[in-house]
Amino acid sequence: MNIQKTLIDWxxxxxxxxxxxxxxxxxxIWLSEIILQQTQVAQGLPYYTSFVSNYPTIFDLADADESDVLKLWQGLGYYSRARNLHTSAQYIATELNGVFPKTFSEIIKLKGVGDYTASAIASFCYNEKTAVIDGNVYRFLSRFYGIYTPITGGKGFKEFKAIAQNLIETVDPATFNQAIMEFGARQCKPKTPDCTVCPFSSDCVAFQKEEINCLPVKLKALKVKKKFFNYIVILSEDNTTIVEQRQGKGIWQNLYQFPLIETDTAANYETVLKAVKALNYVESETLELSLYNTTDIVHKLSHQHLYTKFWIVTVNGTLPEGVPFNKVPTFPVPILIGNFIENFNF
DNA sequence: AATTCGGGGTT
DNA sequence: AACCCAGAATT
Structure with missing residues (x-):
């Protein structure tokens, strides 16, 4: 059968x-592809609209403050995408005079752009025959051809890239790439696809062998770590609190938060009280500490579960570095903090 | 090659 | 609870 034609017709x-x-x-296109990395269309769509509206051109994005970009990105996750997007916008605006690179090999040099995104942009914008390999493509091709090579390693990538690249050679690359991804997303779904209405069912190896649910093969077993977070929300006499920017390389880099005390196990009142006094924000004689949420808020990420307590510290006196309550919601924060801020209603 | 990086939807 | 999502960078 003509796989390409069947995909495109569908x-x-x-x-x-x-x-x-x-x-x-x-x-x-670049904006949309960065937003859609590891993100479902329904989740990314409002962010795309927001970015296009706030930054109509690449120069607008380049001129923005990083915190403003992160604020617009808030809630979407994988925040390095936003930081790399901003960095690359500045690079294109200044070093390339605002002219976006036009070939796969030039596009892939941009920070935050890998093989998938470079292939998408090169094919959609410049009609270059570069096949996209994403989760949808892996799923369809592995099932249709009955390929059990794990998609989690370099060997699998090369094998599937070669197959897709061979398919794209004879057709319109933009339409083909869109078609194969859309087919994987909407018809050849991960769980319980309706193969009775699939145009490939009679030729699909996995369907004929009743092994749809075995493919694609993935090897990684991710282990989830437990962490115990204690956020310290300080309330001063003149209605300010302490908000800090996260430093270092880990999760939520460059986002903001309340002072964080991380413990190895669930923290008790005395432990937190001692740690709060060591923060040096407040005179220890004047503070009052209370637990805000009696049961831990469990924030579940791909690799860690964060057991989170918010602690309220009221102090007599003012905070030299204090942020006025009404400014708190303007900071880019992880959604864990954002939900608290919304609920607490400063 | 293995690990890290978010948050939300589906089953 | 497990799996997945229009993946990429770092270790």
Whole structure:
């Protein structure tokens, strides 16, 4: 059968009308592809709209403060995408005079752009025949051809890239890449796909062998760590609190938070009280400590579960570095903090 | 090659 | 609870 034609015919009938499909402007396509990395369309769509509206051109994005970019990104996760997006915008605006690179090999040099994103931009904007390999493509190809090579290693990537690249050679690359991804996302779904209405069912190896649920093969077993976070929300006499920017390389880099005390196990009142006094923000004689949430808020991330307590510290006196309550919601924060701020209602 | 990086949706 | 998402950078 003609796989490419079948995919494209299916796509023409079933495709969603998405804003980045109505343009070939590389800035818009780039923006959408960064947002959609490891992110479902429904979740990314409002962020795309927001970014296009706030930063209509790459120069607007380049001129923005990083904190403003992170604020717009708040809640989407994988914040290095936002930082790299901003860095690359500044690079293109200043070093390349605002002209977006036009080939796969140039595009992939941008920070935050790997093989998938470079292939997407090069094909969608410049009609270059570079096949995209994402989770959808892995799933469809592994099932259709019955390929059990794990997709989690370099060997798997090379094998599937070669297959997809061979398929794209004879067709319109933009339409093909869109079609194969949309097919994987909407028809060849991870769980319980409706193979009775699939145009490939008679030729699909996995379907014929009843092994749809075995493919694609992934080897990684991710282990989830438990962490215990204690956020210290200080309330001063003149209605300010302490908000800090996260430093270092780990999670939520450059986002803001209340002073954090991390413990090895669930913290008790005495432990936190001692740690709060060591923070040096407040005179130890004047503070009052109370636990805000009686049961831990469990914030679940891919690799860690954060058992979180918010502690309220009221102090007599003022905070030299204090942030006025009404400014607290303007900082870019992880959604764990954002939910607290919304609930606490400073 | 293995690990890290978010948050939300689906089953 | 497990799995997945229009992956990339770091170790």
């Amino acid at each position: 796509y023409i009938v079933n495709k969603r009308d998405l804003p980045w499909r109505n343009t070939t402007d590389p800035y818009s």
